[in-house]
Structure formats: C-alpha cells, structure tokens
Amino acid sequence: MPVQVTGLNDIVAIAAGYGNSLALKSDGTVWAWGLNDHGQLGDGTTTNRDIPVQIQQVDDVKAIAMGIVHSVALKQDGTVWTWGSNQYGQLGDGTTTEQYTPQQLMALSNVDAIAASHYRSAALKDDGRYGLGGPIFSVNSETGILMIRACPCRL
Numbered sequence: 001m002p003v004q005v006t007g008l009n010d011i012v013a014i015a016a017g018y019g020n021s022l023a024l025k026s027d028g029t030v031w032a033w034g035l036n037d038h039g040q041l042g043d044g045t046t047t048n049r050d051i052p053v054q055i056q057q058v059d060d061v062k063a064i065a066m067g068i069v070h071s072v073a074l075k076q077d078g079t080v081w082t083w084g085s086n087q088y089g090q091l092g093d094g095t096t097t098e099q100y101t102p103q104q105l106m107a108l109s110n111v112d113a114i115a116a117s118h119y120r121s122a123a124l125k126d127d128g129r130y131g132l133g134g135p136i137f138s139v140n141s142e143t144g145i146l147m148i149r150a151c152p153c154r155l
Contacts, residue, residue, distance in 0.1 A: 039100030040084030092133035
C-alpha cells in the first residue's frame with residue numbers, strides 16, 4: 001500500500017532509481033532519500049537515508065531525472081548538474097569518477113530538458129539533442145571484441 005513520504009509537500013516532480021528517489025519541490029529545491037551507495041542522493045555521503053534530505057548544492061531547479069544509481073538536475077538558468085555513480089561515464093563529465101555532490105557540467109548550457117535511464121543521461125538543447133554520457137557498446141570488426149566506452153557526445 002502506498003504511504004506518504006514524511007516531510008515533503010508542494011512536490012512538482014518525482015524521479016526514482018534503484019531503491020532511491022528524488023523529489024522536486026515548487027520552490028526549486030531537490031530532496032533525496034533511499035539507498036546511497038554511490039552518492040546518488042547528492043548529500044556528500046554514501047549513507048542511506050530513510051527520511052528525505054535537501055540537496056544543498058542545487059537550487060532553482062526545474063527538472064530532475066535518475067538512472068539506476070545516478071542523478072541529474074536541470075536548473076532554471078539552463079545548466080545541468082549530475083552526481084552519483086559514473087561507472088560508464090553517465091555523469092557526462094568525461095571521467096568515470098563517482099561524485100557525491102552535484103557537479104555542474106560546464107560544457108553544457110541552454111538546456112531545455114533532461115532524461116536518464118539505467119546508465120545513461122541525455123539533455124535536449126535548443127539547437128539539438130546532446131548525450132551527456134553513458135556506455136556506447138560496439139564490436140571491433142577485426143577482433144570481435146566487445147568494447148564499452150563512456151561517451152559525452154552529441155547524438
């Protein structure tokens with residue numbers, strides 16, 4: 001049976017990962033709770049949270065998204081912020097380093113919308129679609145070896 005999450009009201013959006021959730025309030029603040037083994041809650045720790053905590057590093061947010069264990073926020077100014085697992089480069093920062101607090105993607109601006117799933121993230125700009133990051137799977141035609149690479153690239 002569904003239960004109300006304690007301490008949250010005026011919610012305009014919800015995003016869910018694997019045992020973790022984000023809530024966007026009407027005042028532009030982001031709140032997180034649940035599993036936090038990869039820092040996907042963005043509170044600077046890897047401590048699981050039963051009660052929602054406000055993510056201090058982002059405000060004035062207009063959209064949120066979650067993959068399995070990473071999070072994405074879009075601020076009103078068109079900037080994109082990511083945090084959590086980065087095993088496949090899904091944070092779009094060109095690395096595979098986990099981030100326990102939101103980090104701004106300096107290469108992206110004027111973003112209109114965001115999305116995330118499993119180990120991928122995407123952003124839609126006013127001039128076309130851009131992939132923030134995630135695995136690109138390909139097979140080397142000469143060796144037959146499956147290759148996985150992180151790709152912060154334009155789609």
